[in-house]
Amino acid sequence: MDGTLLETMRTTLRGPVVGPEDPEYGRARTVYNGMIDKRPAAVVECHDTADVMAAVRFVHDNGLEMAVRGGGHSGPGLALSDGAVTIDLSPMRGVRVDPATRTAQADGGATLGDFDHATHAFGLATPAGIMSTTGIGGLTLGGGHGYLTRRYGLTVDNLVSADVVLADGTFVAANPGEHSDLFWALRGGGGNFGVVTSFDFDLHPVDTVGVAITLWPLELFHDVIRWYRDFLPQAPDDLSGFFAALTVPPGPPFPEEIHGRKMCGVVWSSTADPDELGETLAVVGEPGPPAFHFTTPMPYPALQTMFDALMPTGLQWYWRGDFFDRITDDAADVHASFAEKLPTDLSTMHLYPVDGAAGRVGPDETAWAYRDARWSGVIAGIDPDPANAAALREWAVDYWEALHPYSMGGGYVNFLGTGESQDRVRATYRGHYDRLAEAKRTYDPHNLFHANQNIEPAPPH
Template structure:
């Protein structure tokens, strides 16, 4: 970027424009995944939607590459771009709750923790992910799933409206009544269609929930997962539990004698009668005697932040994902194999339920194209040491590729890794891809927003 353009941006925008050589530059280009090392020509920390519009105009008119950062949680680092402009929404973190209408409006840089903190004060929540540092915008545009999904649907299912800056600098509100085609695409189509500067959500009564963690020795993976695949889909929708293989971290709630042990387990969230928590989760003994079983009532907002300190910003990450509608016996052996060969303290696999209320939304009602999926799986190699980057990457790739034949073919877009290719994007959107490509042509015909799992504009 030439100095005249940089100076003009700094004069025009309210928020700071950070360039190489500035003292804040290295911190500003740091994201959750330390495996990513990209060097933008400018990082624009937008103060408001007007800054976003201006920054989009500068990038478009100068022919610069453009990326958008919300929470900075993109696994493949799509929120940064070498030698171009990163539009950083992180200063835009306001949340306004209307308890009378049970709605919340979150600015585009808000994180899940911001939204949960604001809504919890009124005993309300909307379904989101399980790490409170995750950006609300990226999670929502990809679909979004977590502890409340079986009862209240995807994050995108609870989106009511979004303010969006378009590639041509236009500013629109997308909802069921206004720009309904764009609204359809935003609910699962990722960041392909514009920059969401605010998102408005439907809220539900959620306050104290029943939290639980149950673990078994890793060599019990086959038996436990065989039980889980039958139990969870027929369980009441107020019962949520994701299955995982991982290594017990040091610290509570786990006893010291389990620290460092490879295990399989289930993390629970119960939104039913708090007095029936222990009775409801007593079914875990049907899978065999656990090595550890913990339950406790907990504010929902506390459960949402439970894993934040375990996997903070600055670790090496590589992840991939797949959707599953069943778990055959052959898959049980694969999970056991990779659980036993987990390469690092923090590497993991999760199977998140995406059934229940998420299945009651029509298959063509949103861009999310896997309404028939029962689980959204993620395979993640994680470690603080850059020397282990290739080890964790290979474990993740091998795990996902060996299990992939038993998948539905596509992945949750927010769990896609780097370099998976355009055919993988098509598989993720199935027969929705062509409709999305036509909407892309309407709102971003030149594909300005392509630093994402990209949907290419349809040809005329």
């Protein structure tokens, strides 16, 4: 994009347009994953929906390339494309709560921290992620799971309406009564259909939650994961717990004698009476004595921020994911083998439960195609040092390739990595892909929104 076109764009927008020659360019093109180093032609920092409409229309009318940034947490760095215009929603972070209807409206650039801060004042929350720095937009459009999923479903199960700027710069509301085909596609279909400038969510009573962390030595890995796979699915929806392979961080609440040790563990949370969690988890010794077990009541936003300091912006990330309906003994062997090979102290594997309330939603009600899954797994190579980027990727890919035969075939779209194939995207959407492609043809027939895990428009009839 030449300088004249850049200046023309600046005259049409309220928010700043940051180009490669501007002193703010380095900041503007920074995303959460430090492994991403892309040089967009411009970053349009939108202040309101009118800015988004004008920016999309400008890109469309001038035949430019485009990417969209919400919170900027995308692991593959899809918020940026070399030579493209990034529509940056991060200045749009407002959240409005209606306690009477138990609903909240969040702007497209809001983070989970913004959302939780606003809703917690009223003792309310909706299921969304495990880190407050995550953008609510990208998380929601991919489906969204978190600590509250077994009790209250996926994030998209709680989405009631969305405001969307389409590929030609026009604006529509999408909900069950208006553009219902678009609304269906937005609930799990990723950023393929437009720029969502605001989301309306149902909220649920959540205030103080019970939180626990249990860690076991790696020599108990097989016994622990087999116990976990049997215990959690039959537990009440109030209880959630994600399984992890990890290196124990050097700090509280962990005692010094286990700092730096590779372990397996579960991060538990409960929406039942927090004082009862200790009794509920009295069984954690069944697979073998834990090296560490800690329980405490905690305000829900504090739970959401628990890992923020451990995982700041700028680390090197490479991840891959899959869905699982079971954890076989052979899969447990794979997990145990790669847990011993964690390449850096921050690298990890998580199995997030997506059963309970999420599993009772009809398979065709949303674009999320894995209502029969029990776990959404992610393998993440993480480290601050760019020199370790290749090692992170190699470990994550090798782990994923060894584990994939035991998966359901597709993965959570927000956990797909860089350079995933079109077959992989199809597997993620299963039989919903063709319906999504039809919606794509209706709302984005020329595939302007392709800086994503892309769904190609269906060919004309």
